[in-house]
Amino acid sequence: MVINGMTAKSTPLRIVLAKVGLDGHDRGIKVVARALRDAGIHVIYAGLWQTPEAVVRTVADEDADFVGLSLLSGAHKTLVPRVLDLLRAAGLDKVGVLVGGIIPESDIPELLQMGVAKVFGPGTSLEDIVAFLRQRSEAEP
């Protein structure tokens, strides 16, 4: 039986969304932030010009389940591995790393091999992102 407003406390997913490096295009990440919010997810918006170190500190302090990095600058092959290394060094291997933005098809296998959970390029539907987060968090509680 469910009584309105009295259901047991839910455990919303927590995701940090950040732009790493000097890229200043934040429309896409804001659209994603809004969609995830509307899907019942708690979005910690770290915003523009984050260093990899700052992103990892945010993920740690916020106890996030996922981190979404948006890169449109072409610096993904430098910045993403740096974030992955720092996450591992901080003992945060279990945090799912998502990458979005402009990533050439040919770079995707390399990013996945490094430990990125998924790359979402232009044209990805917002539903797909939500579905991926849900599926993965159920698979690895």
Place this chain on the structure above:
Amino acid sequence: MNARLLERFRHGDRLALARLLTLVAREEDLGNIADQISNSKNCRVVAFTGSGGVGKSSLIGKLIETIRGQNLKVAVLACDPQSPLSGGALLGDRFRMPQRPQDDGVFIRSLAAESGQGAIAGNLGLMVRLCAGFGFDVVLIETVGAGQGESAVRDVADVVVLLLQPETGDDLQWEKAGILELADILAVNKADLPGADQVAAQVKTSMELSGHAVPVLEVSAKTGKGLADLWRAIQAIAGKHATAAPASELLRLAQQELKARFHAVLATGDASVQKIIDQFQAGKLSASAASRAVLKQLSERKR
């Protein structure tokens, strides 16, 4: 339950603090965590409230630098609203605070606050105690952006700073009851803009008339104006207030325990409680009589 996590917390593991805050936010194992955390006497708890857009996050961001300049360790608990529709939240306060990834003396945590909880996250008192117990000298609380009436933060903070801004309200605005009566310090933010001195003067006159004369300061998160004075005023008041765990925390724990039992009953079924619910729904028992009966059953029930 969570013994290892609490052990790691006691040894200064930041990730354990972060996880414990998550558990408290989810209302898991509250009683145990509350029992295991010692009360830190030396921690100052300062809350910042005021309407959305008044500059709470930016001001806290600047104060972090001031506080670190005095070599005090600071934790920030920043509340933002949670959607009553989806349960989701966009927590964007830390976006306006400085990045200090190498500095272990700064901890910033974003919290979702459900509506109807007085503009702060649930169990904020216990979260403050966790931060204090971890060794932070100062805990800064940012409310959701209270309008006029939200006063729950008064219970958890030693000092409440209400932020105002230029071009808000006429002089009657400051005569209204509510948060103005509860604030320890009034700070007119955005003092780099015209009109700040006017608001400050109006508020000051109003507060003096009411006999609740509190410091009224002009500050600017943008230029840094008045920040050192604000921090001095906060410290002067914090020193006067003794920090004891408020009795309201007991009430909150008891409420949660009751709620947990109620949910357990709904989930697993309990014949005697179900009978009361059935009678209530059939109109055979009044709401007040039924709730008294449920209360009695729940409090006698073993978890």
